[in-house]
Amino acid sequence: MELKRVVVTGLGALTPIGNNKDAYWEGLKNGKSGCAPITYFDTEKFKTKFACELKDYDPNAYFDRKEARKLDRFAQYALVSSDEAIADSGLDLEQIDKFRVGVIWGAGIGGLETFQTEVLNYAAGDGTPRFNPFFIPKMIADIAPGNISIKHGFMGPNYTTVSACASSANALIDALNYIRLGHCDVVVTGGSEAAVTIAGMGGFNAMHALSTRNESPETASRPFDATRDGFVLGEGAGALILEEYEHAKARGAKIYAEVAGGGLSSDAYHMTAPHPDGIGVVRVMENCLRDAGVKPEEVDAINTHGTSTPLGDVAELKAISAVFGEHAPNININSTKSMTGHLLGAAGAIEAIASILAMEHGVVPPTINHTVVDENIDPKLNLTLNKAQKREVRVAMSNTFGFGGHNACVLFKKIS
Incomplete structure (x- = not known):
């Protein structure tokens, strides 16, 4: 059908x-x-x-x-x-x-x-x-x-x-x-x-x-x-x-964006810790891209789960590098949790809204409070540090992960 x-x-x-x-x-x-x-x-x-x-x-x-x-x-x-x-x-x-x-x-x-x-x-x-x-x-x-x-x-x-x-x-x-x-x-x-x-x-x-x-x-x-x-x-x-x-x-409605696809996966690893190699996160983003019919090189921005935990942040960025390969440095990666904190069950909703508004306004919100470089993070990645960056965003993804190994990823596209 x-x-x-x-x-x-x-x-x-x-x-x-x-x-x-x-x-x-x-x-x-x-x-x-x-x-x-x-x-x-x-x-x-x-x-x-x-x-x-x-x-x-x-x-x-x-x-x-x-x-x-x-x-x-x-x-x-x-x-x-x-x-x-x-x-x-x-x-x-x-x-x-x-x-x-x-x-x-x-x-x-x-x-x-x-x-x-x-x-x-x-x-x-x-x-x-x-x-x-x-x-x-x-x-x-x-x-x-x-x-x-x-x-x-x-x-x-x-x-x-x-x-x-x-x-x-x-x-x-x-x-x-x-x-x-x-x-x-x-x-x-x-x-x-x-x-x-x-x-x-x-x-x-x-x-x-x-x-x-x-x-x-x-x-x-x-x-x-x-x-x-x-x-x-x-x-x-x-x-x-x-x-x-x-x-x-x-009905002549204003349309913010198209919800093009979503992906789900499980880490099946630990009650609270992410898989160190980000296997479940790799799979959830791949599932989302496949469901949306979008190629990795078409993605402009990713609002990460990015909770500010020592293990989680590194595992997610490793997964992004694995999924997007040479295109990863071209993506505006950010974490709006740096500003809002972690809203737990509401995080996916407000971060999806942040992704949609970034598309509407052509501005990617920053990851604030960054002062010391983590040597475990690929320096080529654009983490949108400390200041918002102007950019046309036609395709945006939003990642959210939960205790128990629950992973979800949603992809939005500018309407065409």
């Missing part, structure tokens, strides 16, 4: 460097760091005292107080970003066939703060099981797409993908395939996460996964730098409206 073409017609972002799509782009192109000391709880006894929190986010600006109490922050973020994307798409919700509109969302953890609060409250009590009646529906990861569909009446496929930090990239690929195969006309997709909590910070610190650069938080996320010492936890959401090309064209 002939697969249908899929395009992006709406974007929404709620990030540590901007609370909407346009503010996010301004932060990206200007190399803005979203990292600062944590304000949500007392970090005195924590190894890491900073994160990339949202700035000036007020739930009362989006929800009434009664509604906000029923929603964990990760679900609030999902509703805020998806509302922006739907408005940006110009979809007439009174005219479209809502049975053919799906919501496929990514979340690596879900309502961690809700779970933490309820357990702490129980532990502080007398043993009587007094739990909030909204405890379970606030916590479960699938409540985010559920709430989006309930709000707008979307009655197509509705679920959450959970693959750690690859979750929202998985969601995007699933959305692509549902439309390609003719099951949907439109899918609201993306991801959200709100893990900057006592349990989130404590858990990742226990794994020795986080940077402890407490003396200079704004420079702590430093992908590809020889002095990198772990990732910086972030929070927020990104939403994309994926639409069948003819459906979008018929």
Whole structure:
């Protein structure tokens, strides 16, 4: 069967460097760091005292107080970003066939703060099981797409993908395939996460996964730098409206880009560490290129997973060199996590948006905070260090990898 073409017609972002799509782009192109000391709880006894929190986010600006109490922050973020994307798409919700509109969302953890609060409250009590009646529906990861569909009446496929930090990239690929195969006309997709909590910070610190650069938080996320010492936890959401090309064209929609293909693979190696030779990463990029029908030499930019961990950054760049060979130095490689931190299950969504906006504006955002060259990294690679670079981007890829060895790669093309 002939697969249908899929395009992006709406974007929404709620990030540590901007609370909407346009503010996010301004932060990206200007190399803005979203990292600062944590304000949500007392970090005195924590190894890491900073994160990339949202700035000036007020739930009362989006929800009434009664509604906000029923929603964990990760679900609030999902509703805020998806509302922006739907408005940006110009979809007439009174005219479209809502049975053919799906919501496929990514979340690596879900309502961690809700779970933490309820357990702490129980532990502080007398043993009587007094739990909030909204405890379970606030916590479960699938409540985010559920709430989006309930709000707008979307009655197509509705679920959450959970693959750690690859979750929202998985969601995007699933959305692509549902439309390609003719099951949907439109899918609201993306991801959200709100893990900057006592349990989130404590858990990742226990794994020795986080940077402890407490003396200079704004420079702590430093992908590809020889002095990198772990990732910086972030929070927020990104939403994309994926639409069948003819459906979008018929209504005169603005088209940001075509979603040309996606690839998936598994490292099958270790719970948290990447394969040292990047075998799974090589395969996921090859799968993505094959699925999109794109040759390696056609790729202009790659937004890497680039978390600022000692092992992960090197393994990914080795894989890029292996896949793209002589063309690798011609690619603008970057890591926007240097600015936003690592949004876990929402990372794939906001980084896909960064790739699409780079195509729209002809500017590749920088990898900030680079000061010391890592001798284990090929010096011929263009890592887009410290300053944005102007470039026509016709084909862009976005990589996301998750604990458990989950790898996802999505490829976008300028529409033609």
